[in-house]
Amino acid sequence: MLFQKPNTSTMEEMLDKFAVKELIEFERYCRDNALWEQMRKCFAQDSRVVTSWYNGDGQGFVEASRKMQTVAPHKINNTLVWLNGSKAVAVTMACIQSRKEVNGRMMDLSSYVRLIYTAAKEETGWKLKSLDAIYEKDCLVPAFPEGMSPPPTARASYANVISVIGSEGYEMNDQLAGDDRPDLRDALLGRISVWLG
Secondary structure, X not given: OOOOOOOOOOHHHHHHHXXXXXXXXXHHHHHHOOOHHHXXXXXXEEEEEXXXXXXXXXXXXXXXXXXXXXXXXXXXXXXXXXXXXXXXXXXXXEEEEEEEEEOOEXXXXXXXXXXXXXXXXXXOEEEEEEEEEEEEEEEEEEOOOOOOOOOOOOOOOOHHHHHHHHOOOOOOOOOOOEOOEHHHHHHHHHHHHHHHO
8 A cells, every 4th residue: 555656536635645744744843843742742642653763662763852952943845644544644754853963064865755644533533543754854054154154143043145145235034933032933923823814
């Protein structure tokens, strides 16, 4: 069944596939935004997670993620879902990114993986049963090119944008929402949440 073109022949199958895809994307969203209780609800009680840094149950994975000091957002795309009744397998392409100081220099670490999920439909909806990662490649590159330093007031979240685009004569706005300015980020998300109702 895997590695064959997924077949979606009914509206119910389409809705189930969408629900699985949404669950996967929400679980990663929760991980990246420290929504630990919401992330916990994504995993079945008897779930299993195996990654480069963790091997254990899903609930423990949430707790270990909460304690982790590293900020490593996941950029995910191209999710395929295969269904077999109340069971599903999904493959999601992802890039896990983090910025760290290595040997005195700020570096960007990117890890390209295929995330392999299994999910089961329970009474309350779809839950993740397992998460495994197939690692493709990674790269470690300087956050700032040699010989080019960001302005002292540049924001960490878009210092290169300010440096490069600003050097072209554009007046740059350094008061935009970013993970390095949670006050601006949270205010923006709060306004959006109020708008949604």
